[in-house]
Amino acid sequence: MANIITANHIVKRYSKHTALNDVNINVPEGSIYGLLGPNGAGKTSLIRIINQITAPDEGEVLFFNEKMTLGHTSKIGYLPEERGLYKKMKVGEQALYLAQLKGLNKADALNKLRDWFKKFEIINWWDKKVEELSKGMAQKVQFIVTVLHEPSLLILDEPFSGFDPINVELIRNELLRLKNTGSTIILSTHNMASVEELCDHITLINHSKAVLEGSVHDIRQNYKEHLWELQFTGKEDSFTSAIENKFFPQQIETKKGVHLIRIKIPSEFSPNDLLKTVLPVCEVHGFTEILPSMSEIFIKAVKG
Amino acid sequence: MSKIGLIIQREYTTRVRKKSFLIMTVLGPLLFAGVIFAPMIIANSVSKARRVVVVDETKSFSGIIPQTESTVYDYSYSPYSLSEVRKLFADSTGVSVLYIPSNVVEANKAILYSKTDPDVTVVSDIEYSLDNIIERSKMKANKLDSNLIDLVKTNIDVVNNVNNKVTSSVYNLVLGYASSFLIYMFIFMYSVQVMRGVMEEKINRIVEIIISSVKPFQLMMGKVIGVCLVGLTQFMIWVVMSGILISVGTGLIEQQQIKPGNARTGQIIRQGTDAQAKTDFAGMKVSKKEAISKGASIIENLENTNWLLVIGCFIFYFLGGYLLYSSLFAAIGSAVDQETETQQFMLPVTAPLILSIIIMQNIIRDPQSTLAVWFSIIPLTSPIAMMARIPFGVSVWQLLLSMVLLISAILGAVWLAGRIYRVGLLMYGKKVSYKELGKWLFYK
Numbered sequence: 201m202a203n204i205i206t207a208n209h210i211v212k213r214y215s216k217h218t219a220l221n222d223v224n225i226n227v228p229e230g231s232i233y234g235l236l237g238p239n240g241a242g243k244t245s246l247i248r249i250i251n252q253i254t255a256p257d258e259g260e261v262l263f264f265n266e267k268m269t270l271g272h273t274s275k276i277g278y279l280p281e282e283r284g285l286y287k288k289m290k291v292g293e294q295a296l297y298l299a300q301l302k303g304l305n306k307a308d309a310l311n312k313l314r315d316w317f318k319k320f321e322i323i324n325w326w327d328k329k330v331e332e333l334s335k336g337m338a339q340k341v342q343f344i345v346t347v348l349h350e351p352s353l354l355i356l357d358e359p360f361s362g363f364d365p366i367n368v369e370l371i372r373n374e375l376l377r378l379k380n381t382g383s384t385i386i387l388s389t390h391n392m393a394s395v396e397e398l399c400d401h402i403t404l405i406n407h408s409k410a411v412l413e414g415s416v417h418d419i420r421q422n423y424k425e426h427l428w429e430l431q432f433t434g435k436e437d438s439f440t441s442a443i444e445n446k447f448f449p450q451q452i453e454t455k456k457g458v459h460l461i462r463i464k465i466p467s468e469f470s471p472n473d474l475l476k477t478v479l480p481v482c483e484v485h486g487f488t489e490i491l492p493s494m495s496e497i498f499i500k501a502v503k504g
Numbered sequence: 505m506s507k508i509g510l511i512i513q514r515e516y517t518t519r520v521r522k523k524s525f526l527i528m529t530v531l532g533p534l535l536f537a538g539v540i541f542a543p544m545i546i547a548n549s550v551s552k553a554r555r556v557v558v559v560d561e562t563k564s565f566s567g568i569i570p571q572t573e574s575t576v577y578d579y580s581y582s583p584y585s586l587s588e589v590r591k592l593f594a595d596s597t598g599v600s601v602l603y604i605p606s607n608v609v610e611a612n613k614a615i616l617y618s619k620t621d622p623d624v625t626v627v628s629d630i631e632y633s634l635d636n637i638i639e640r641s642k643m644k645a646n647k648l649d650s651n652l653i654d655l656v657k658t659n660i661d662v663v664n665n666v667n668n669k670v671t672s673s674v675y676n677l678v679l680g681y682a683s684s685f686l687i688y689m690f691i692f693m694y695s696v697q698v699m700r701g702v703m704e705e706k707i708n709r710i711v712e713i714i715i716s717s718v719k720p721f722q723l724m725m726g727k728v729i730g731v732c733l734v735g736l737t738q739f740m741i742w743v744v745m746s747g748i749l750i751s752v753g754t755g756l757i758e759q760q761q762i763k764p765g766n767a768r769t770g771q772i773i774r775q776g777t778d779a780q781a782k783t784d785f786a787g788m789k790v791s792k793k794e795a796i797s798k799g800a801s802i803i804e805n806l807e808n809t810n811w812l813l814v815i816g817c818f819i820f821y822f823l824g825g826y827l828l829y830s831s832l833f834a835a836i837g838s839a840v841d842q843e844t845e846t847q848q849f850m851l852p853v854t855a856p857l858i859l860s861i862i863i864m865q866n867i868i869r870d871p872q873s874t875l876a877v878w879f880s881i882i883p884l885t886s887p888i889a890m891m892a893r894i895p896f897g898v899s900v901w902q903l904l905l906s907m908v909l910l911i912s913a914i915l916g917a918v919w920l921a922g923r924i925y926r927v928g929l930l931m932y933g934k935k936v937s938y939k940e941l942g943k944w945l946f947y948k
Contacts, residue, residue: 253716254926254930255948284710300510301718
């Protein structure tokens with residue numbers, strides 16, 4: 201599949217530090233792409249460069265292999281991390297203004313806004329001033345404005361912050377729906393659970409460099425420690441003596457007579473070898489591989 | 505609509521719809537008219553005439569001090585001594601006791617005793633009347649025919665013909681001062697509004713959403729132009745409303761003046777030019793003549809002013825000064841997080857503006873002085889300084905140089921502001937120094 205965004209050798213320097221040091225990313229069309237990294241790693245700088253808010257000192261950004269121009273801004277919807285609205289302006293009027301800035305004509309924008317406001321159940325907020333809204337309400341308005349012009353690329357910086365669980369669910373479903381209709385989404389977040397759930401690909405930026413890139417599946421496979429979880433009934437003693445010196449049990453717990461054990465399988469053995477070894481001494485109830493969570497991978501990659 | 509058009513529209517409509525705009529727009533001309541009419545109304549609304557009891561030791565003023573609107577003289581207490589009369593009226597608030605000592609002519613001094621402060625016009629009326637009487641009696645004593653004095657009295661009007669045009673320096677002074685001051689006010693009021701608007705967007709954090717759709721430069725210029733249009737709208741309304749109010753006001757006052765006859769008109773003029781009136785022997789006649797000749801010279805001046813030049817320059821310096829300063833103010837607004845931080849950057853920007861208003865006194869006194877010429881050529885001060893000089897006549901090369909320099913300064917300021925603006929908007933939580941600002945200019 202074609203890449204909607206290709207960033208080649210991006211370098212961005214500020215007076216005292218380098219925010220991005222030779223960063224490359226490729227965002228496949230139709231994917232949800234996670235941009236991860238600790239605070240201050242350079243994510244926002246990269247996002248701003250893709251949005252053409254700032255220009256890189258070196259390197260280039262391509263949109264479907266075409267050099268980015270200002271004309272592309274209407275194809276991008278951007279929800280910055282630090283986001284706000286004009287406090288004294290009415291909600292509907294403001295949404296209309298922002299939509300028109302993205303290139304929608306007035307009639308179109310009005311129709312679409314009405315639909316979205318109904319969908320998000322905020323239509324009766326249309327004539328309220330923004331200062332009367334709760335933070336969550338304002339976030340909804342901002343989200344609507346970001347997606348209203350049906351951009352082919354959405355760039356969302358911490359889209360879930362400030363939402364209650366119901367609205368997080370609402371936004372998550374919208375993101376999946378948008379993905380299914382062909383939109384590409386770049387998601388910058390610290391919420392690792394949503395990365396595992398939503399993202400197809402990620403890039404992890406640390407100290408201005410891309411330290412990890414690839415599909416979530418591949419990365420988790422690469423970081424796996426051949427850890428398996430086995431559920432069995434039978435005598436614990438005979439089980440442990442059977443696997444002794446071959447496999448490395450990590451922890452064991454017992455719930456309602458069923459033992460639950462995590463075992464690391466060394467590279468010279470396969471999971472089948474483990475099963476063969478334990479089958480004679482116990483009754484197996486379950487056997488699954490434990491993949492590292494994105495959170496663990498994040499910490500491992502960042503702390504080295 | 506183009507994006508910059510949308511921004512201009514938003515800036516304009518949100519501001520024009522504000523209550524504060526409406527209030528300022530209505531109050532402005534009222535205040536303006538108030539400043540003009542308050543003295544006239546005060547001068548006109550003469551309170552009840554004051555009873556002045558005359559204690560005349562010279563016995564020569566009895567019954568001859570002319571009554572005016574503000575004073576009524578009472579000579580019935582002349583047989584009594586000053587202390588007796590004073591005791592008698594010690595508690596009367598509406599009565600004053602005029603003590604004319606026997607040596608009034610030598611000492612040039614009389615005393616007016618009152619329980620409460622009399623109207624200023626009372627004192628000046630008495631002074632004026634006594635002056636006249638004593639002057640005439642001195643003339644008689646020296647065998648001068650008072651008719652001869654009236655004949656001798658001369659009032660030469662020097663017509664100031666500059667370059668075949670009749671001008672009055674007072675009139676030029678007022679025209680220059682008023683137009684410069686308007687420019688100064690406009691620059692200050694609306695540039696600060698631009699700065700506030702920029703800060704609002706930055707502090708509200710809406711700015712990043714907007715500049716993902718438009719270039720920061722478009723946003724900045726949209727704001728500068730939008731606010732400018734707001735200012736022009738307000739200005740136009742003020743001009744029209746002030747015009748209406750002033751013509752209605754003067755109409756009303758004139759009507760009032762006709763009723764009590766000419767005496768009153770004379771009196772008002774005399775009050776306005778008290779010192780001058782004192783030297784006039786014939787008093788009212790001269791005042792009236794003067795008023796007529798003054799009125800005629802103003803009309804002549806109006807006809808002789810090169811309005812095309814004055815209005816053209818006014819619009820040029822009005823807009824040019826605003827563009828120059830508002831873009832600098834926009835840059836300041838983008839560089840700071842809080843209103844208090846604006847101080848350190850505002851001072852150097854506003855200094856030339858304030859300086860030119862201070863220097864204006866000197867410029868108007870001597871419009872061709874080196875100081876005046878340089879201030880009207882240097883771009884940061886030229887919008888105000890040049891406008892003050894225009895009515896007196898400015899050589900073409902100075903005007904052109906000043907305009908060219910102002911245009912290049914605007915281009916420079918807008919470029920500089922644009923560079924600072926686009927970086928400053930996204931900088932939070934940092935106290936910015938001048939060194940830092942300098943670095944921003946070279947960010948990509």
